[in-house]
Amino acid sequence: MARARAARVLVRRGALGRGLMTVPAALIYIGLMVVPVGYAVYYSFTSYNGIPSQTPEWVGLENYTRIFADPTGDMHSSLAVTGLIAVVGAFAVNVIALGLALLLRRTTPFTAFARAVMFYPHVLSALIVGFLWQAVLGPQGAVNNLLEGSGRSTLPFLSDPDWALATMIAVIVWAQLGVQLVLYLAGLQAVPADLQEAATLDGAGRVKVFQHVTWPALAPTVTVTIVTSVLSLLKVYEVVLGLTNGGPGDATQTWAYEILAVSFANNKVGLACAQAVLLIVVAGVLSFTIIALRRRAEEGAEALS
Amino acid sequence: MSQSGSRTARSRATVRNVAIAVLSVAMLVPLYIVVVNAFKPQQEILLSPLGLDLGTATTQFLQDAWTNPNFPVVSGYAVTLFLVVACNVVAIGVSVPTAYVIARTPTVLFRVLLMFFVAGMFIPAQIILVPAIFVLKALHLMGTLPGLVLFMSSTMIPFTLFIFTGFIRMLPRSLDEAAAIDGASQQRVLWRIVFPLMKPIVATAFILNALSAWNDFVSPQLILGPGSSFRTITTGVYAAVSSYTTNYEIVFPTLLLAVVPILLIFVLMQRHVMSGLSAGAVKG
Structure with a gap:
């Protein structure tokens, strides 16, 4: 007891x-x-300006309606910029990283070196990556000086709105492809080798083997790479600061830039918080949607192994 | 037949190696530009951005960058290293016991607790920083290193805890049960028996957290404030370069000082960094 x-x-x-x-x-x-x-969430329903002596004043959905109605046009353009970066960037990063992974699949000293070379931009801060490429592609940067020196006209990498956005996406892809490459290489190791061999023996070409064996078996990896790349592309900020500072005009202002360098920097804490809440919701919903949509492809991968 | 087969295989390998070499060189071009131009005066940078004339090369601009009051290099490195270590100690230190309890208590409550922590992985750190500033202000930690360490650690906890829980779940339970029967306390079992077995996953967490702490710009910039006496490498580079982006005598040497050490560390540890990343992703 x-x-x-x-x-x-x-x-x-x-x-x-x-x-x-x-x-x-x-x-x-x-x-x-x-x-x-x-x-x-609380501040997003107020007109708080961040000054301690001021008490946040409840304004209901005003900040949210302002984001959707967007009288100044800033928010919609930054949403479009971020959407474009997320879609084009994620697609490019994944295609290039997968291609490189297939190229660097076998482990030799040479491919080990090449893998490290593809990966090194990731250990640099995004801010430094931005400054670095600004010095390479800016109006007086290395590339344009070379073009001028050889008698050709310069290219508006960072001075034309459309070029600047394309340049920024390319720089982000350059900086991020190494991470996804490592993930694809790890995923490729999990592809059953005997299945690939059997398919080759049966006379399947390289394309067929990739289509019917490698790609289906990579399904879980693809889910991880899409979710991680989309999540990191949605919050792009530091590379903008270094590369273009949002310009020319607002051509490269991303959603995170809008929150930190426009709304918050101008003491519009209520608006900044509404934009932040919306970004968190979008990031969460997108991640879970991708994971749910990918579930079927992953079940196929399980059936393979 | 077999000979022509081996010949196409060999030529295919050649094509592949050439492609790899070309792509590798392309990836390295920006780094090359930083290195050579760090030793040249502005005029020469503008005239020939790719060449390096050893006759006129000078370390003058590197010395200027080294003594630039906007970017105190040595203390910048010291502060950044401190952040890497302190954030890891906090994040790993609090995640180990929590992960242990969650992994070893298969009840609904603790499963929900894990999901509650993991949800944090979907919250971008720089986005939650704006409201976090008001919490730090209320705690009188705004503008201080402890405040910065706490915030950065909090953003590392979800992922660290997640991979730790997954790892402990794979350790045999009989290990800690045997020790517990021998009368060892829970803390003792955790730190003396379980924790030493966690070495590989702790290394993975350390490397990934270290990279994010080392490269973080927004947190130190906003929490310490632009006028702070503490500068990290990133906030120092920003202070030194952002107003002078076309003064290449400042830009290139400053960037070189900022990237050389981390690249050296990467070269020495690259296998661990890259395998740590894939281990983290597989567990995630």
Whole structure:
């Protein structure tokens, strides 16, 4: 009887001890990520300007209607810029990374070197990548000086709105393809080698083998690479700061740029928070949609292995 | 027949190697431009951006960049290294016990707790920073290194905790049960038995968190403030370069000082960095 009670106390103490062990992580995570999301939601319904002496004034959905009606035209253009970066960028990064992975699939000293070369931009800060390419492709940058020196006309990489956006996407692709390359290489290792061999023996060409064996088996990898690339492309900010600072005009102002360098920098905290809440919702919904849509392809991959 | 087959195979391999070589060189061109132009005066950079005349090459501009008050290089590196270590200690330190409890307690409550933490992986750090600033202000941590470390750690916790939980779940339960029967306390079992087994996953988390801390610009810039006496490498580069983007005598040497150490570390550790990344993604 006494022993049973002692055992129960011990179990309860164990449960309490277990609960306590989660407290430090929960405190930091809740304090600096969950509570801020709450603040963001609350401020998004106010006209707060960030000045401590001012109390946030409740304005209902005004910030949200302002984003959708968009009287100044800033928000819609930054949404379009971000959408274009996410779609074109994710597509380009994934196609190039997969192509490179197939090219660098076998491990030799040469391919190991090439993999590291493809990956190195990722260890540089996006801000530094931006400044670096600004010095290479700017109006007085290295490329344009070379063109001028050889008697040709310069190219408006960063000075024409359309060119600037295309240049920025290319720079982002250059910086990010290494990460996805590593993921594809890991995914390719999981492709059953005996299946590929059997298909080749049966007379299937390289394209057929890729189409019917490699690509289906890569399905789980493709889900991860699409979700991670879309998530990171939705929040592009630092590379903008270094490369174009949003210009020319607002041609390369992304959603994150709009939040941090336009709304927040101009003390429109309420509006910045509404834009932030919307971005978080879009990122979450997009991720789960992609994961759900990819589930069928992944089931195919499981059937293969 | 077999000979022509091997010949096409060989020529295919040649084509592949040439393609790899060309692409590798293309990836390295921007880096080459930074290196050669860091030793040249503006006029020469503009005239011949790709060449390096050893006769006129000078380290003058590198020295100027080194002593640029906007980007105190040595202290910038010290602050950045401190952030890398401190954020990892906090994020890993609090994630280990939490992941252990979640992995070893198969109840609905703890499964929900894991999902609650993992949801943070979908929140972009620089986006949540704006409202987080108001929390830091309320805690009087705005403009301080502890405030910065806490915020950056909080953004690392979801992913760290997630891969740790997955890893501990694969460790045999009999290990810690045997130790517990021998009378070892829960803390002892965790830190003396489970934690040492977690070395590979801790290394993965450390490398990925270190990269994100090293390269973070927005958090130090906004939390410490642009006028702060503490500059990281990224905020220092921003202060030194952003107003002078066409003064290449400043741009190239500053960028060179900012990228050389991290590239050296990468060259030495590249296998660990790249395998850590794929390990993290597979577990994620």
